[in-house]
Amino acid sequence: MDRPPLGDVQDLATLAKLDETILLDEIKERYQQNKIYTYVGDILIAVNPFKDLGIYTKEFSTRYQHIKQSTHPPHIFAVADAAYQALMGNGGRPPGNQCVLISGESGAGKTESTKLIIKQLVELCQGKTQLEQQILQVNPLLEAFGNAQTNLNDNSSRFGKYIQLKFNDGHVAGAKISEYLLEKSRVVRQNPGEESFHIFYYLFAGHTDGTFGLGDPDTYRYFSNGARDFKKRLNSLQKQYDDLVNAMDLVGFTDEEQMDMFAVIASVLHLGNVSFKVNEDDSVSVTDSNGPVKTAAKLLGIDAAEIEACLTCMVTVTKGEYVKRNYNKGQAEDARDAMAKAVYGRLFGWIVNKVNCLLVPENQDPDAKFNEIGILDIFGFEDFVKDGGKNSFEQACINLANEQLQFFFNQHIFKMEQEEYQREGVDWKEIKFVDNKPLLDMFLGKPIGILSLLDEESLFPKGTDQSYVDKLTKAFTGNQYFVKSQQTNQAIFSINHYAGKVTYAAEKWLEKNRDTLPPGITEVLQSSENRLVKTIFRGQLTRTGSLALQGRMSTSKGTKRRNLMPVSSGNDAAKRKLTVGGQFKNSLAILMERMTASTPIFVRCLKPNHKKQPGVLDTKYVLAQLLYTGMLETIEIRRKGFAVRPTFGEFVEKYKVLVDLKLTPSAQNCSKILTTARLQGWYVGYTKVFLKYRHVEQLTELLEKVGKSAICIQKYTKGYLARKRYRRRQEKARKEREAVEAMLRQAAQLNAEASTRLHTLTEHDKTKPKDQVKPAKTPSAPDFPADGISVASSGRYLEPKKTTTSIGTQMEEESGSDSEILEDDYQPVSSNLKKFGREGTKTAAINWFKETQTYNVVDKNENKFSEWFHGIISRRESEKLLKDRIVGCFLLRVSESRFGYTLSFKAESRCRHYMIDQLKNGKFIIVGEPKVHRSLHDMVSYHRKGKFKNGAHFLTVPVLVVR
Structure with a gap:
């Protein structure tokens, strides 16, 4: 059989022959054809194109929904689809948690791949709530605060994150972010x-x-390299700032929180400009007490004098006496930098906390279990x-994390499969791979490991970076992974990583590992008048280094400290505090537990060249990445191995419909199903069935045929039964109608006879006036008052009486409520909506509107409903009002089916209806x-100038309510 043309092979595991040359040639040719994705069985290789290929549009998203992998070209959307289908239990696997592991060098495209996977998962859910859009905004929001331009990558993640999407019945119910090792030193x-x-440039x-108090970017010390291209990038940075604010609005951050966040960011820049001078007595003091330190203190809501004292000296207690020790200039600068890093680090931790609080599943049973990706x-x-x-x-630490992921990859792809084959009696030829476990032991070992020795040296007050390297050299001499530096006078060493x-x-390793704040600074910040600053410094750090707030949102103003808080003579607190290295080890352990409890899907991102240029593939560089990640061995094991291994019970339960629904789990019945399906190349072990990916697709096709046949049978059966039911009901209705008609005829005859007799009696009764006797009439139904608020149907606004001055009083008269809704009392839409009644009923909609929404639809200047607001009316009523109107004519109404608004307007060919959601921060x-809008008035004004996302017309004039 002839080999397929170069670049046409979508799954490298299908090639009959594969070596380094063939592997590289295939990847290179596909890259030149803009085919940046290639499969290796269920693993996706993604090469960063460094340009927009136009392959992530809505059309592509739709194309890669509920597909078979072999029938579509490789794509990142297909990975998301595979994870979602596996989560739901489709494709031959039992439903369960999934995890997508995206790895590769810095600049290989991991962050973009993450965003694309989340985007596709949201599309697959087909959710109609705002939660999905909020989740999509989390990544760009965190990127603003946690990403930076490096020499390797223009948008490099300077922290790690694990995003858990919670699913309930196939729909996204919430999300949680776990963050790891923010590179705080980049701040200074x-x-x-x-x-x-x-974020600093956006600010x-x-x-x-x-x-x-911000001035020229070039004047800030913490911009080590200056803002060289700031003015050239000003327009794009302003757009990115606007996008960030919109993202924070959409996720749910309030205006007050956003201003506090920006104030904290600005304070970090001002702290960097605090300089020190040496006095005659060799003590140090702040150069300008009315300069940057005062501005920073004001933004942080603390006393400038207290901060100056904390940055220039330390007070300790020795034998019951207070001893003041002055810093030298270097120590003062270290204290300043430590404070700046702590402020930024805790702010970042608070942002992650806030996001998690806003995206937590709502109105759910606390014991409910969610599946997750x-x-x-x-x-x-x-x-x-x-x-x-x-x-x-x-x-x-970053490279250690990548070593850990490579180990997990090796364990899952190679070792675990080999061990399972042996346990199940499967004839399997062992494939060699590079085991990096010894290197991980060198890093993580106790008591002798790179991080353990760092913790030990960090405890010694006189420990130095050089003494630490000397310990490493002594401990690991002869270790194949450790390379001693030939320059013995420098604190450097080398590690032979898998890559x-x-x-x-090792410069400043001990300082970074300790990550301690100078005494007194924490106490000063905890007493801040800025609510956000107070909150983030009263929170505790967990064993993984993340910030735990646990409801520490006190609004009471703390008492200002007038004296420095002395440091305890004991070092118990310092000993209990985990080092950064210790926190990171805990983070890796928890991360491995989470991934081990899920079914992993791997995405290998490759960086084509060092220069970040599109269309250029450095063959030597790419080959090195393919080799050290073990892709040749991976292809071999995917080609010869069994990627799908369900238990007998799982397999029979899933596929028994192909043979007999009464089948029980056993090796014999599994073989019976596979034989009936006419599959070849499978294996039945002691407790599991071993299948290749092609087997799963073939079995899925058979299930689909059975399903279609069942649906066809159901359709005809239901149709037959429905027709019989209809005929029976039709006959019953005919008989009832005839009976009612007969009864009505009889009643009319009796009524006529009674009227005639009454008239005859009246004629003979000469004592009673004739005009007091009238013929009887059939009574009509009473007119019931409307139970809803309908401005249009009533032909008037619900206006207050002339003596009323507040909208709250107006609604009080309408509803009989004793509560008054004023601007100052306004609260965002309540998350506990059940109190208004059952959603979807008009009564609940009325209660929701009256209690939470009145202020949002009122024209403040005239103290009446805005001209575009038409109350609680139906979709059909709104279309009647818009009929024969000009294009763009619009109205806003309260939805009858949910707690929210709907914008209805006249388009060229029909009326369009857009749902409006109110976010937790009260915006719309x-x-x-x-685009997020601060009010409904802003929303109307915005869309009178800007078109909708789908290109629909502007809003023009409102449908006025006749008064």
Whole structure:
């Protein structure tokens, strides 16, 4: 059989022959054809194109929904679809938790792949709530605060995150974010050619009017390399700032919270500009007490004098006496930088906490169990020495995380499969792979490991970076993974990672591992008048280093400290505090537990070149990535191995319909099903069935045929039964109608006879006036008052009486309520909506509107309902009002079927109806539109100038209510 043309093979596991050359040639040719995705069985290889290929549109999203992998070209959307189908139990597997592990070097496209997978999962759910849109905004929001430009990547993740999407009955019910090892040191210094976190640049672009005391970006010390291209990028940065604010609005951050966040970010920049001078007595003091330190203190809501004292000296207690120790200039600068990093780090932790609180599943049984899909987007393998930089403590942790993921990959793809084959008696030829477990032991071992020795050295007050490297050299001499530096006078060493040799500079490793704040600073910040600052510093750090708030949102103003808080003479607190290395080890352990409890799907991202140029593939560089990730061995095991291994019970339960519904779990019955399906190449072990991916697709096709046949039978059977039922009811209705008609005729005859007799008697009764006797009439039904608020049908606004001055009083007269709704009392829409009644009823809609919404639809200037508001009316009524109107004519109404509003307007060919949701922060958004609006009035004004997302017309004039 001839080999397929180069670049046409979509699954490399199907090739009869494969070596390094063939593998690289296939990847390269596909890349040149803009085919950036390639399968290796169920593993996806993704090569970063560094350009927009136009393959992530709505059309592509629809194309990759509920598909068979072999019938469509490889795509990241197909991975999301496979995870979702596995979650639901489709395709031959029992339903269960899934996790998508996206790995690769920095700049390989992991973050973008994460966003695309989440986007497709949201599309697959076909949800109609705003939750899905909120989840989509989480990634760009966190990127603003946790990503930065490095020499390897313009949008490099400087933290790791594991996103857990919670599903209930196939729909997204909530989400949770776990964050790992934020690179806080980037706040105070960056390598040459690199930048700080994106948010700092967005802040300058969004507040060019000098808000928060900000000046020229070039004047801030924490922009190590200066804002070189800031003015050139100003327009794009302003747009990114606007997008960030909109994302925060959509997720649910309030205006007050956003302003507090920006104030904290600005305070970090001002802290960086605090400088120190040496006094005659060798003590240090702040150079300008009315300068940056005062601005930073004001933004943080604390006393400037207290911060100055904390940054320049330390008070300890020795034998009951207070002893003041002055810092030297270097110690003062370290204290300043430590404070800036702590403020930023805790703010980031609070943002993650806030997001998790806003996306937690609502109105659910506390004991309810959710299925989940986890997506891991963790920092890529890094080696900055190749680009003239240094690899520090952060790079060691980042590369350790990648070692751990590679180990997990090896365990799942190679070792676990081999062990299972042996247990099940499957004839399997062992494939060799590189086991990096010894290297992980060198990093994580106790008491002798790279991180354990770092913790030990961090406890010694006189420990130095050089003494730490000396300990490593002594402990690991002769270890194949550790390489001693030839420059003995420098604190450097090298590690032979699975991805290659990396040299680390141990400068400031002990300081970064301790991550301690100077005494007194925490207490000062805990007493802040800024609610956000107070909250984040009263929270506790967990054993993984994340911030735990647990309802610590006290609004009471703490008493200002007037004296420095002395440090206890004991070091118990310091000993109990986990180091950064210890926190990171705990994080990795928990992450491995979560992934092990789920079925993993792997995405291998490749970086085609170092220069981030589209269309260029460095063959040597790409081949190195393919080799050290074990792709040749992976292809071999995927080609010869059995990727799907259900138990007898799972297999029979899923496929017994193909043979006999009475089949019980056994090896014999599993073989019977497979033989009946005419499959070849499978194996039945002691407790499991071993299948290849093609077997699952073939069995799924058979199930679909059976399903279609069953549906066809059901259709005809239901039709037959429905027709019989209809005929019976039709005959019964005919008989009832005839009986009623006979009864009515009889009643009419009796009524006529009674009227005649009464008239005759009256004629003979000469004493009674004739005009007092009238013929009897059939009584008519009474007119019931309307139970809803309908401005249009009543022909008037629900206006207050002339003596009424507040809308709350107006509604009180309408509803008989004793409560008054004023602007100052307004609260965002309640999450506990059950109190209004059963959703979908007009009574509940009325209660919801009166209690929470009146203020939103009132024209403040005239103290009456806005001209475009038509109350609680139906879709049909709104279309009658819009009939024969000009294009763009519109109205807003309260939905009858849910707690929310609907925008109805006249388009060219028909009326369009858009649902409007109110977010937890009280703002509004049209479902499906990206823009968040502070009020319904802003929404109307915005869409009178800007078209809708689908290109529909502007809003023109409202349908006026006749008064």
